Amino acid sequence: MQKGQMLYEGKAKKIFRTDDENIYWVVYKDDATAFNGAKKGQVANKGLLNNKISSLFFKMLKKEGIDNHFIENISENEQLIKKVEIINVEVVVRNVATGSLVKRLGFTEGEELSEPIVEFYYKNDALNDPFINEDHIKILKLADPGQVQQMREQGLRVNTVLKRFMEQLGIILVDFKLEFGVDSEGKVLLADEISPDTCRFWDIKTQEKLDKDRFRQDLGGVEEAYQEILKRLEAKI
Ligand code: C5P
Structure with a gap:
């Protein structure tokens, strides 16, 4: 190749x-x-x-x-x-309140949500990736309602699988962002990346952050946190 x-x-x-x-x-x-x-x-x-x-x-x-x-x-x-045509919608799924959910809607930091929350953001740097709803997505022609439904369902399925998997590694899946694309057959396909850059991972025992928040909040030990995630994954897979 x-x-x-x-x-x-x-x-x-x-x-x-x-x-x-x-x-x-x-x-x-x-x-x-x-x-x-x-x-x-x-x-x-x-x-x-x-x-x-x-x-x-x-x-x-x-x-x-x-x-x-x-x-x-x-x-x-x-x-x-x-190859996919990326849909310009970021899909965020949350299990625990932190980050923009706390800042914007007044949830309590660290509060476990009674059920997962799915959110959509407009993937647009010039507009600072704003929060949008399904009507905005339709009128902006970012995706059709059927595709939005599929992104929501796939987001929740990823959450169920990933949350259970991470628990076995001693890690809480706090929240994460997914991106989807449309493949050559018109199918909505999970794309982009899933990593400590796009997920929040907290150690179950110590609550230590093992993700990009260490960089965002100048906590130090960014590389070590990513190494720790890889080490636990490699031990399990
Ligand atoms: O900042 P906020 O609380 O909305 O982030 C929710 C989740 O989405 C976090 O896991 C964060 O890492 C991820 N995210 C991302 N890329 C963005 C915005 C958020 O990966 N542009």
Whole structure:
């Protein structure tokens, strides 16, 4: 497989074409950003860690019947994925109140939610990824109502599987963000990445944060936290 022209450079990844029109080549970067790029830094080995962690999650989800764009790893920080047209909606699922839920709606920090909450955000840097509802998504033509329903259902299925899986590793799945794309057959397919950049993970015993909040909140030990997630995953899978 040959790496072709770069199609897109995001905050954490670069996407390239390949000689197969249905396959893209992803390079995970060490760059770290938060607050829509307002805070920037580098985390040693982040590309390698997130590539490995995300691949393990995608493989596990596939085994559990949740299809996704992942094909295979090709190096420590690169993977091949199925080509999809990304839907510009970020799907957030929450089990425990923290982050913007506490800031915006006054939930109590650390409060366990009686049931998972699904939220949609408009993936648009210029607008700062605002909170949107299904009517906005329809009128903005980001996705049709059937696709929104599928994103919601898949988000909740990922939550059920991932939450149970992480509990076995001694980790609380606090919340996470997913992205979806439409594949060549028109199917809504789970895409992007699932990693400590896009999920909040708290240690069950110590409540220690093992995710990107360590970078956002200048807590230190970012690389070590990502290493800890990978170590527990590799011990289990
Ligand atoms: O900041 P907020 O509480 O809304 O984040 C909810 C979840 O979505 C967190 O796990 C966070 O890491 C993730 N997220 C993300 N990318 C964004 C916004 C949030 O991965 N642009």
